[in-house]
Amino acid sequence: MIPIRKVFTPEQVQQIRLHLDEADWQGGEITAGQQARRVKHNQQLPQDGTLTQQIGDLILDALARHPVFISAALPQKIFPPMFNRYSVGETYGSHVDNAIRVIPGTTIRLRTDLSATLFLSDPDEYEGGDLQIEDHFGSQCVKLAAGDMILYPSTSLHQVMPVTAGRRVSAVFWLQSMVRSNEQREMLFGLDQSIQSLTSLHGHEHQDVTRLSGVYQNLIRQWADA
Numbered sequence: 001m002i003p004i005r006k007v008f009t010p011e012q013v014q015q016i017r018l019h020l021d022e023a024d025w026q027g028g029e030i031t032a033g034q035q036a037r038r039v040k041h042n043q044q045l046p047q048d049g050t051l052t053q054q055i056g057d058l059i060l061d062a063l064a065r066h067p068v069f070i071s072a073a074l075p076q077k078i079f080p081p082m083f084n085r086y087s088v089g090e091t092y093g094s095h096v097d098n099a100i101r102v103i104p105g106t107t108i109r110l111r112t113d114l115s116a117t118l119f120l121s122d123p124d125e126y127e128g129g130d131l132q133i134e135d136h137f138g139s140q141c142v143k144l145a146a147g148d149m150i151l152y153p154s155t156s157l158h159q160v161m162p163v164t165a166g167r168r169v170s171a172v173f174w175l176q177s178m179v180r181s182n183e184q185r186e187m188l189f190g191l192d193q194s195i196q197s198l199t200s201l202h203g204h205e206h207q208d209v210t211r212l213s214g215v216y217q218n219l220i221r222q223w224a225d226a
């Protein structure tokens with residue numbers, strides 16, 4: 001589970017929210033799988049709407065320039081972001097996301113390796129509404145600043161706790177990674193982070209930096225599908 005900080009600045013979030021808060025929201029059941037539909041009680045924007053596509057593109061552009069996202073996700077195919085809203089009493093009960101999704105309007109299919117929630121409401125705008133994710137160590141509650149995103153394995157059981165005051169707005173999407181295995185991807189991320197910090201200490205030319213960068217590239221060669 002990896003936080004991706006500052007995908008958007010507070011000013012950018014504010015601009016995006018101006019548009020989202022005026023949009024026409026619809027019932028969220030439409031896009032859920034059979035099990036998820038029973039527990040999904042929220043609102044979302046139409047997937048083929050102009051606003052969905054425009055803000056979705058802003059998100060994907062920002063992420064393409066975010067080194068931590070690229071290193072953590074090693075994305076191969078990304079599902080266009082969807083927008084969720086939870087008012088008081090709304091919740092998305094415990095579920096695992098569908099394994100395969102078809103990109104709307106295309107025949108492109110992707111396997112969901114990673115799920116992402118980009119928070120578009122500040123924590124002080126609502127009560128409840130934590131994203132609770134189960135992992136090997138138990139369950140963790142996530143509620144990040146507006147503009148921050150959490151990336152977590154799509155294999156995890158997760159839920160959005162009921163909102164008890166205010167409103168929670170988020171963007172969610174899924175991606176297929178070049179590296180299917182969570183364990184391998186996490187090791188690559190750890191290695192890359194260490195190479196980055198060694199580089200800033202010793203410079204690109206340092207022998208160990210060169211050697212470790214080679215190991216990183218060769219592991220990608222072993223494990224990644226381009």
Ligand SMILES: O=C(O)CCC(=O)C(=O)O
Binds near residue numbers: 084092131160170
């Ligand atoms: O709104 C969220 O943060 C997560 C929603 C979710 O789990 C989903 O759409 O599958």
Ligand SMILES: [Fe+2]
Binds near residue numbers: 095096097115158
């Ligand atoms: Fe989900």
